[in-house]
Amino acid sequence: MIFTDIFSIILRLxxxxxxxxxxxxxxxxxxxxxxxxxxxxxxFIYTEVVAGLSILLAIIWLFPFSGSFIHWPTDLVISIAWFVAFGLLVDWLNGACGYVLNWGNITIDGNPNSCxxxxxxxxxxxxxAICWLVSAIVGIYWVRRHTAPVAGTTYHRRRWYRSRV
Structure with a gap:
């Protein structure tokens, strides 16, 4: 499906x-x-490691082929790691720069300690974190769509206590 391939490339970028x-x-x-x-x-070391791992995996999985969709568990784990990094950074700021989502009076000043x-x-x-989560959801959707059983076929499960003879 071309839509999922294009959407996956945009997410990876x-x-x-x-x-x-x-x-x-x-x-x-x-x-x-x-x-x-x-x-x-x-x-900050943790955030740097998560960012480095994300850069590596995003470059590797940027190439569009169907195998890139089966990595959705890793996408989910990386998303959780990014949410943890987000929480650690917010906790470190601890209100020193005001409300975290208050974007008023933001300037670029070159100071490494600036808000x-x-x-x-x-x-x-x-x-x-959101992009990795959406990428995992797209992967789950793709895997579910392409591994669904064919219509009209039924699968019979053999009971564990019956022999094959």
């Missing part, structure tokens, strides 16, 4: 772009704070 943005923002923060304790930077960058990282991690 969005997943790739969103993961690259989050990896860049969090990577610049990790670079600026490279001499701090790993415990304090754990949530604009953190809100962008939070927003794109949430969008990435």
């Amino acid at each position: 969005a997943e790739l772009a969103f993961a690259a943005i989050v990896a860049g923002v969090d990577g610049s923060y990790l670079h600026a704070h490279e001499h701090e304790s790993s415990w304090g930077l754990g949530r 604009s960058q953190w809100k962008a990282s939070i927003a794109f991690s949430f969008l990435s």
Whole structure:
């Protein structure tokens, strides 16, 4: 079905772009704070790993072939990992920049500690989680549609206690 192939390509491109943005923002923060304790930077390291894994899988599964739809369990796991990263970033911000979804007075100033960058990282991690979730749903739809039994055929299940003889 051409619609699912095109939709899958669009989702994979969005997943790739969103993961690259989050990896860049969090990577610049990790670079600026490279001499701090790993415990304090754990949530950013986790987010960076999820972003790197997402970039790798999005590139590999970007090619349109029917085998790319059977990876829906992995898409679901990556989506959950992105939701966890989103929650960790929101928890770290802890209201320091105001309400998380308040996008008023956002400016680009180049400061690695600015609220604009953190809100962008939070927003794109949430969008990435949604894209991976939708990609899993499309995969489930495709697998269900292409593995359904043919009309008119019935399957008889042999009872476990009966022998074949």
